[in-house]
Amino acid sequence: MRGPLREHLENRRDALLNSSAIIIQKNMRKWLMQRKFARKRHAAIVLQSGLRGWRSRREVARYRKELRQAIDMETRKMRRLDLYKEANDQCENGELLAVENNPSPPATSSLAAVQYLDLPKTVEKELQNGLFNNRMLDTRTAYYYIPLGKRTGKSLELPTETIEEFAANNFKGHLLQVRREPIVTPFLHKESEIEFNQSLEMFAMVLRYMNSTEMNSEQLAILAKAIIQMALDNPSQRDELLVQLCNQTYHNGVKDNADKAWTLLLAAINSFTPSPQLYPVLISYFKQQASKLSRQLLNGLLRQSIGGSDLPKFRHFAPTYLEQASFKQQQAAVLRIKCADEQMDLFEVHSWMTVEELARKCLRNRGIGDPDGWMLSVEDERYAVFAPANCYDDNLRNRSAASSQLQLPKVQRSAIAQQRSVQFLPQKVHDDLHGQQSVNQQFNTANVSSLSSTALMNTVSSNYSEQDHHPDNLM
Structure with missing residues (x-):
């Protein structure tokens, strides 16, 4: 009896030892793997937190740099405006002293003396010959006529961009405000020196048109035709002319001076179409004007696009005297x-x-x-x-x-x-x-x-x- 019982107990002991060893090894391996995983997870968390912190610091630095640049640009603008205002006040004080010493009625339609600006020889010759002599008498008032069958309404789904945003992104060294003196650089980028000089010459003609107090209505019409014809003959100057006129009409407080600029702008948009990049800006700017003027501006801007794709995007000749008179009176x-x-x-x-x-x-x-x-x-x-x-x-x-x-x-x-x-x-x-x-x-x-x-x-x-x-x- 003792021999078999002892052998049975020894077998039971060996089996228990084997199972205990397996359980101990399993738990030990589990503990080691859990500790290894915990270390890896901690390391990953440390790496992720460091990367996120680096990205956040880089984003904050970028925002801080942009904010500093915006503050510097705004400070420069304020300094330039202060200097401009100070110089303007000095000029006004000098003019007041001159008026007190030599009282004379001021010219309310002129913002600056522009008689020293030279015009092209062809324009000077046309002004002397008087292309529109005695044409004033050919323009009469009509009360009964057959109106247009349909009107051009405002589009509801056209993209818009404010003129302030366009000026901040595209103007080359210019502020969006009325200019009294000739510019030394164009408002928009130019590809060649010829286009560069043409833009400067065109703006000088615009200044003469807006501020001249010696030209009569016929001479102003001739000068307006010359300005528009220059843009028609040079496609690269069309957007430049529209931008120049928008700048000259922006917050222009002198009524007669602004009316001349609006008349010239109406003549421009009724002679050629702007580029696709300028369409949203003009639509947004025209909608901000008075209802009657806004309707006339939008009609001139959109009529050619609605008329048909087979029609040319520009005319061969500048607006006639009748058109300029209708633009001035804002009538048909x-x-x-x-x-x-x-x-x-x-x-x-x-x-x-x-x-x-x-x-x-x-x-x-x-x-x-x-x-x-x-x-x-x-x-x-x-x-x-x-x-x-x-x-x-x-x-x-x-x-x-x-x-x-x-x-x-x-x-x-x-x-x-x-x-x-x-x-x-x-x-x-x-x-x-x-x-x-x-x-x-x-x-x-x-x-x-x-x-x-x-x-x-x-x-x-x-x-x-x-x-x-x-x-x-x-x-």
Whole structure:
């Protein structure tokens, strides 16, 4: 009995020792792995905290640097403004002393004396010749005319950028404020020295236009045409001119001076379209103006884009005298159209209207439902100018003015559509177009051959005084 029992107990002891050793080894390995994992986790936490701290310190340093730069820039601006204000106060004190010693009525339309600025020789020659002599009498007041069928409204989904933000990001060494002296560098970047000098010359002409007290309305119109024509002939100067005029109208407290700048800006946006980068800035800036001026500015800015992609983005000639008068008075321009049967009507036009649009409007007003193929001509006793359908009607007026200066011989008029069949609109549609007016006169195919623009008129509100109607007040 003792032998088997002892052997059994020894086997039980060996099995217990083996299982105990396995349990001890398992727990020991578990403890070692837990301690190793804890050390690795602590090391990872230390590394992550150090990296996050380094990133935070770098971000704080960057913000601190930007804040210091902004403070330095603002301090420099304040110093420059203080110096400018101090110099301005000294000039005003000197002017007050001069006025006290020699009292004379000040020129409220001028911010600075600009007579010393030289104009290009071609412009000086045109000013001496007087391109628009006696044109003031050709501009009259029209109260009854056929208005445009639709108006251009403000877009609701166009991106905008304030002019202050644009000036801070793009102006090269300039502050956004009215300038009284010529600039030494352009507002925008230029690629060549020729463009650089053209920008300076153009701004000098703008200063002469805004501050000249010796030019009459005809001379101002000639100078405005020269400024716009310079931008039309040099595409790199178009955005520069728009930026210069926005700078000259920004917080300009002198009414007459600002009105001239706004007139020139209206002429510019009705002659060429700005670059896509400048569109949001102009839209935002124009919306900040008075409602009537803002509507006219936005119409001129957006009409070409809405008109169609096949039309050119610029005109060949600067605005006519009629357009400049309408911009000055903030009223619509009106043309008198004379048909072959001697019937005349007044139609409201805008700077981006083509000859085809004007001819279609006139023919539909007469009850002709198929206006395709018709064109417009300007005739005088000395000349006759014909324009294609896709030509802007203001280019036609510019060609007619140039022809009158060159004394061209009269061209014999030929029928445009000698065998053309005339299609009349139904009476119901015709009444809708005419405002319940009936057609009392029929067209003959041989007589309805061309349209002739015989006079240019400007619309002025009927509540204007007699002094406002005087020709000298139109510009």
